[in-house]
Amino acid sequence: MTGRDSIDHRWLRAAVDLSRRCPSKPTAYAVGAIVVARDGAELARGYSRETDEHVHAEQSALGKLAGTGVDLSGATIYSSLEPCSVRAHASPTCTQLILVAGIRRVVLAMREPLGFVDCQGVELLEAAGVEVVEMPEFADEVRLINAHVPLDPDPRSLP
Template sequence: MTTTDASHRAGRTRGEDREWLSTAVDLAWRCPPSPSAFNVGAVIVDADDRELARGWSRDTDETVHAEESALLRLGPDHPRLPGATIYSSLEPCSVRRSRPASCTQLIIASGIRRVVFAWREPSLLVEDCQGVEQLEAAGIEVIEFPEFAAQVQAANAHLLREQ
């Protein structure tokens, strides 16, 4: 079950989670708009509350996702990933058209044990995103802060106004 009351988890407080998630939401505004992709920001933070990497959609190529970009900056065997948290402005994708692995699969493979996000992916580009469900099935703690959703929606107005 997704935790929406993110009191004190994995040594972090609600305030610290909000600060890092706010950074991820701010990164979503750096994305070049695309008619076929969300603007998403992501930050990976180690167990000692230090930033390891950040990324945003389309920051290195036109099909890279935010979580993927941040993970690529660290490499697959980075020793701090198992204790890390990834903060994402959008629920990690469970289906990819442009790559063989979804962001959910990449997070699971990385060893990250905690995901904090702001907005569940709407059925706009993918019929039914299962990111939360897949992460939880893999034993990863998932925390949602829906109060950030409006900010993420604003960063994605290019897609939402076309509905």
């Protein structure tokens, strides 16, 4: 494992662990997200339903940085699940929030399963020039954490 892979593994492990704090809801995934600066310092973290039943993990983490003036152009956001590209209860989407924040790198454990919507977060981020790294070695654990929701695998993630 290279240095960057090791760092990504450590931060994504923390995001997956954070997702365990999400209040259970049968129609929503448990997700953890952590924003890390270019220098490796943690900037913010959040998890789904942390402050409201409709708050997503990335939204929670990025919301803590709103108005701080922190430059996120060199930051990475680690998320246990693909950032949403469709919202049933609010907007903007987590994908839009990441793009507006100027984050240029996203590391995730797995893509959103085809259970509720056809999420296009990875495709939209990549189309905008964001580097997206998927670490499928965490996928089984994320599925287990989300056993309360139907998790059909996304065929885009299959070999």
